[in-house]
Amino acid sequence: MTDLSQLEADLSAQIAAAGDLSALEAVRVAALGKTGSVSALLKTLGAMSPDERKERGPQINGLRDRATALIAERKAALEAAALDAQLAAERLDLTLPAPPRRKGGVHPTMQVMDEMVAIFAEMGFSVAEGPDIEDDFHNFTALNFPPKHPAREMHDTFFFHPGEDGERKLLRTHTSPVQVRTMQRTNTPPPAPWIAGGQEPPIRVIVPGRTYRKDSDQTHTPMFHQVEGLVIDKGVHMGHLKWTLETFIARFFETDSVVTRFRPHHFPFTEPSAEMDVGCDRSGGELRIGQGSDWLEILGCGMVHPNVLRACGVDPDVYQGFAFGMGVDRLAMLKYGMPDLRDLFAGDGRWLSHYGFSAFADPNPASGLS
């Protein structure tokens, strides 16, 4: 009895003293291994008489079971301590900066272009494009600007040097040449697949693009962006034009209470012609569209001039329609509050990140068109 008690006491002490897993293993082998002290005791059971075995068996087996349990318990404790030590060693200072990730953005003019395309697409318009370098016919003559007419001077046109044929190419002063390309049935196939080809009425397109005039100050830059609209059909009149633009303005400025005013104006390529003003409030230095008693000029529009239809081979006694054109950069400035047009084209990183839009702000009818 005494020797077993002594052995158990010694084993308990050794297990408790084992400082790490290898020391514990050594204790286990010394006690429970093939030649271990407890294993040796177990072997003695075979030589015992049944009565003796009946008495000693449970004592020795009990010793083995308790030793095994103690070792397992000690092992778990040692492992937990080791993990704690490892975790403590693995501590990182998470206030350190993470690797920098660049934050990009979409230019406000382009964001507004995408907004406008989304709004007009909802109204059944498709998108037509044309070249920036144009000829006199598409930019002026077909649009009812008579040769040498003073109206041409108002456009401050950029010209190229005359070519071998004496023809002087120019940078389009408006997106209206694409009206001509779209209506002219002979323009098939177009000079390049991306350029609008002639189509039969009914026509319902918008034309976004770069335009150019030789002008530079706070509200004029030598390059700017326009979106043109063209609708040709039977029986389309100025009332449709008014509805289209009012609907657009309300969606674009996200206001229910848009008030518009159409004023007579003159453009060679429309008759009757109009400019559209939008009711606004300028008090407090901030522009609010859709309320107040001031007017803000937004765009020019009108019914396509019969001479333009004729120049494109469309019979003005059968088809009629309207066209409008608006400055995209200016609309962007009005909506998002950029003060100086020139900044839009300067590529200043600080400006771009301040006025830019998230990549994921893609205008769509579900999450909003602006």
Added chain:
Amino acid sequence: MKFTLSWLKDHLETTASVDRIVEAMTMAGLEVEDVEDPATKLAAFSVAKIVEAVQHPNADRLRVCQVETRDGRKEIVCGAPNARAGLTTIYAPIGAYVPGLGVTLVEKPVRGVVSNGMMCSASELEVAEESDGILELPDSLAVGTSAAEALGLEAVIDFEVTPNRPDWLGVAGIARDLAAAGVGRLKDLSVQAVAGKFPCPVEIRLDGSDACPVFAGRLVRGVRNGPSPEWLQARLKAIGLRPISALVDITNLLSYDRARPLHVYDAAKLTGGFIEARLGREGEEVHALDGKTYAVTPDMCVIADAKGPLGLGGVMGGEDSGCSETTTDVFIESAWFDPLRTAQTGRVLGITSDAQYRFARGVDPGFVVPGLELATKLVLELCGGEASEVLVAGQIPAAPVPIEFDPNYVHRLSGLSVAREGVLEILHKLGFETKGDGASVVVTPPTWRRDVEGKADLVEEVARIAGYGALPSTPLPEVARAVGGVLTVRQARARVARRALAAAGYSEAVTWSFTARKTAELFGGGQDALVLANPIAAELDCMRPSILPNLIEAAGRNAKRGFADAALFEIGPVFGGDQPQDQRLAISAILAPHGPRRWDGAQAEDVFTIKADLIALLDELGAPTANLQVAQGAAAPWWHPGRSARLQLGPKAVIAEFGALHPAVLKALDVDGPVYGFEVFVETIPEPKRKPTKTKPALALSPLMPLSRDFAFVVAKDKAAGDLTKAVAGADKALIAAARVFDVYEGKGVEDGFKSLAVEVTIQPREATLTEAEIEALSAKIVAAAEKATGAKLRG
């Protein structure tokens, strides 16, 4: 163009306020730019009378005045020498802002005497540029009368005239439209002829060209030319014109009143007994009224006598033949000059006179003779003398052509509902004549409306007078929507690229389509056809062949402001020639990595960053990135020759170029490197095949585990890793899913001139797990293929 209310009332009977008139003008198509109303500006100022003026006790030059004012009797200190008892003048109370001084009056002692206001001079009220002493006004003016009224000042309306409406360049024309718009009643504009007392002694000759189809004139002899009367001077001054002499002022008056420019010649200074309008001759010169000498060309119309050109017809008169105070016989010219030629002459010579402005837009051909009669009447009234008979040379240009017009067309084109009688009434009020009472009428526009050429023009006339405010708002008919959206593949790709690059950390810029020619040349452009004849600035004289230089320069500007780290992109046109098909859409990005230093020692972004971003972008755009050839060293010369490549489907299908920019190019653009970039040519990316269904191909998932094997190859240093991996992957296309370099090593253990490339090959068993022998056989195929393609040997 400017006018005043009283001038308008010469032709329009109306009680309308300035605000009402401005509103009516705006809605009739006259864009009012500004209304300057002196009654508002000078509201604080009023008439006062000095009752007593005594010497200031402490100042020799000052007087202390007792003044009867609107606010009662005031003691005012005044320094003007003419401040005297009994003077009627203008008084400003404490608190008034004096525009000519730019100060607001405060109560303060002047040398010990408190001045309770101020008495004003003309310049202090900004009604004259200079003045001497305080205003001296008629005694008849009552104390308290407003300064604007006392000084006869009235609102000046400044407005913009569109080029189609030269008739609005005369006050009478505005009165006509306002009357039609219901603002008042138009007074009689007709002109009485003045009977001639003798034949005109000056012969008028024309050269038969289109420069001057008609020229009317007459002589008035025995005139006295001097300053014009007060009413005429005041009228001209009110709109910013300088009175000169009665004869000249009459021509200016009619220019602004009837849009009828005229010219007056001192008949004594004419040589040869005739005056002619003809085309200029080489070598001729005109000494014009502005004191400058202009060289004449055969494209210009001159007015000449026997000695040569006197002036530029319709543009500017000559100095030598003008009227002066000594003029006794005056020849009055009322001609009609060709608008295009007049515009051209003005443009070439840089002259924009009131006459040139009007003739270039086209004056009323029907008013050539009436204009002359009206001028004669005024000359006789203001300068005396007697008039000759009128001489008219040439033919008055044809009147506008009558238009067949169905009044219902107003509704069809504008959507406005205006009854037939309403349509006709508006046209009549605007001076149009109508004939017939059937479904269509024949409308003859007045001679001053040469812009009206067809039915649509008539609709505009009716619509703007009826009022655009009445336009209905009519929804567009619903149309079938394009299935799958309205954008073309190219348009949709631009939109996706914008979002993808912004998400990848690039900021979108929009830069000019032009650049400097020498910059364009650095990027393969600068051809003559793309150089602007009239650039806005020398450094913006050429269409850009690439977006890259603009982005690089933008990065350079940012760096000079202290923000060197840049990741920019732009989607826009680049130009290979001046034909429509030479314009291409490019997507370009640059990366100038100057990010913050890293505490963990991780590598900065480099050329492989831009490569990764480019491949990711091309994936988003649907380009077949797996099939793209990376043609190292084949990119254009503005790239670093050793660190750039083309991505192509074949030599003629270049989809993009990328790499580090050439240091010499960066130096020329004054930008510190390195700068990495790419340019994608959107049109080269194949468009997806149109398929009848949107269904994706079925997904085949192998139940067998892929395995990987590593190979270390030794290969000549100049061999491309891409060629090696391509050969490895091609060794057994059925089994090899991927081959990827994971280590590159040169140095100890590898022979000079060679490098070691470690390749991880992913093998995807197809039908059954591979046996060791099968894997050995595949490895042998891989090694053989690598050696065949690149001379690579397995590293020993």
